[in-house]
Amino acid sequence: MATDTDILGRDDVNDMDAILAITNTNADELVHTVTDNAPAIFTWDYEKGQRPALNKLYEKAKGSQWNGETDLPWETEVDQEQFAEAMGIPDKAGLAEFGIDITGTSLDSWTRKEWLEFTIQTQNWSLSQFMHGEQGALLCTAKIVETVPWIDAKYYAATQVMDEARHVEVFSKYLDTKLSGHYPINAHLKMLLDDIIADSRWDMTYLGMQIMVEGLALAAFGMAHATTPDPLLKQLLRYVMSDEARHVAFGVLSLKEFYDGLSDAELKDRQEFAFEAAVRMRDRFLQQEVWERMGVPVKEAIATFNVGDKNEDPFQQLLFSKIVPNCKKLGLLDANDGWLRTRFDTLGVTQFENWTDTGEEYGQFGLDQGDEVVTETEAQRDRLRAG
Numbered sequence: 001m002a003t004d005t006d007i008l009g010r011d012d013v014n015d016m017d018a019i020l021a022i023t024n025t026n027a028d029e030l031v032h033t034v035t036d037n038a039p040a041i042f043t044w045d046y047e048k049g050q051r052p053a054l055n056k057l058y059e060k061a062k063g064s065q066w067n068g069e070t071d072l073p074w075e076t077e078v079d080q081e082q083f084a085e086a087m088g089i090p091d092k093a094g095l096a097e098f099g100i101d102i103t104g105t106s107l108d109s110w111t112r113k114e115w116l117e118f119t120i121q122t123q124n125w126s127l128s129q130f131m132h133g134e135q136g137a138l139l140c141t142a143k144i145v146e147t148v149p150w151i152d153a154k155y156y157a158a159t160q161v162m163d164e165a166r167h168v169e170v171f172s173k174y175l176d177t178k179l180s181g182h183y184p185i186n187a188h189l190k191m192l193l194d195d196i197i198a199d200s201r202w203d204m205t206y207l208g209m210q211i212m213v214e215g216l217a218l219a220a221f222g223m224a225h226a227t228t229p230d231p232l233l234k235q236l237l238r239y240v241m242s243d244e245a246r247h248v249a250f251g252v253l254s255l256k257e258f259y260d261g262l263s264d265a266e267l268k269d270r271q272e273f274a275f276e277a278a279v280r281m282r283d284r285f286l287q288q289e290v291w292e293r294m295g296v297p298v299k300e301a302i303a304t305f306n307v308g309d310k311n312e313d314p315f316q317q318l319l320f321s322k323i324v325p326n327c328k329k330l331g332l333l334d335a336n337d338g339w340l341r342t343r344f345d346t347l348g349v350t351q352f353e354n355w356t357d358t359g360e361e362y363g364q365f366g367l368d369q370g371d372e373v374v375t376e377t378e379a380q381r382d383r384l385r386a387g
């Protein structure tokens with residue numbers, strides 16, 4: 001039986017020293033090599049449509065391609081400072097309303113200039129991590145083309161490879177031409193992507209990427225889409241989300257069949273992997289690299305901002321609003337006496353278990369362009385805000 005120490009490398013999931021000890025030690029590397037241990041699988045069974053839901057997704061994907069160069073209004077003027085002002089720049093009094101007291105900390109001397117810079121750096125960091133995550137999706141989905149045994153899934157995954165190339169391309173272009181700097185990949189995200197690529201079992205790629213990473217991305221993009229005042233980024237995110245909703249549905253529809261046939265012991269491995277992925281993704285949102293770049297003591301800044309129970313932070317919780325119902329749909333929440341449910345309880349996210357899963361959501365909307373999925377994410381956010 002694996003312990004949290006075996007799974008996470010620390011026995012307390014909230015051990016801040018251990019979390020911050022994980023840093024990106026090769027921030028200047030240009031290429032990063034991971035050994036992919038999975039066997040490539042040919043299938044000689046070419047009968048298309050044996051898995052009708054996957055076949056339908058594939059047909060839908062062929063008609064939903066867009067061009068990142070020509071379909072987005074790149075001529076839009078992006079004034080990062082002005083947009084930061086529009087979204088709201090933190091200050092001491094405003095933070096105090098959220099219970100964050102910076103008195104006596106290194107942040108106490110910050111003027112509006114530093115807080116504006118912090119807001120801008122946070123955006124540079126977020127978009128950089130989106131871009132790195134998209135490259136993770138590109139590699140993982142190329143791997144699925146090789147490793148999944150079903151022809152309908154290979155066909156669909158091939159369309160997702162194209163989607164992910166486009167996502168990397170548009171986030172990279174947005175960063176280069178509209179923002180003011182890049183960040184290397186966050187160490188927690190890198191660790192997770194490495195684990196997904198290195199695993200030899202084909203379904204683990206789906207679980208790590210389509211269910212966990214893309215499930216979280218769908219929620220995170222939804223929040224960014226709802227809050228950005230930039231019409232270019234809004235449209236970019238809407239296009240990306242319409243693809244992502246299909247990708248998450250691909251994960252749910254593929255794994256449902258496979259997981260129904262697994263033993264408890266096999267499901268336990270998947271539950272542990274899902275838990276590990278959830279924790280790595282939560283840890284990355286501490287954005288330790290931004291504090292570092294701002295030149296303040298990272299641990300002090302994070303401790304100042306992490307007041308109260310972070311697990312009760314509605315925005316952190318909302319990030320898991322797609323992941324939890326999808327894990328439930330796959331049977332991962334309840335297998336082995338609810339092992340994963342207990343773990344998700346410790347992260348404060350089990351409350352989402354009865355929200356619509358993405359396979360269902362996509363089906364309900366007749367596999368439409370994803371606008372409705374976007375709207376649903378917005379509606380979920382509003383429900384959460386309303387309490």
Ligand SMILES: [Fe+2]
Nearest residue numbers: 134137164167
């Ligand atoms: Fe993507």
Ligand SMILES: [Fe+2]
Nearest residue numbers: 137214244247
């Ligand atoms: Fe994706």
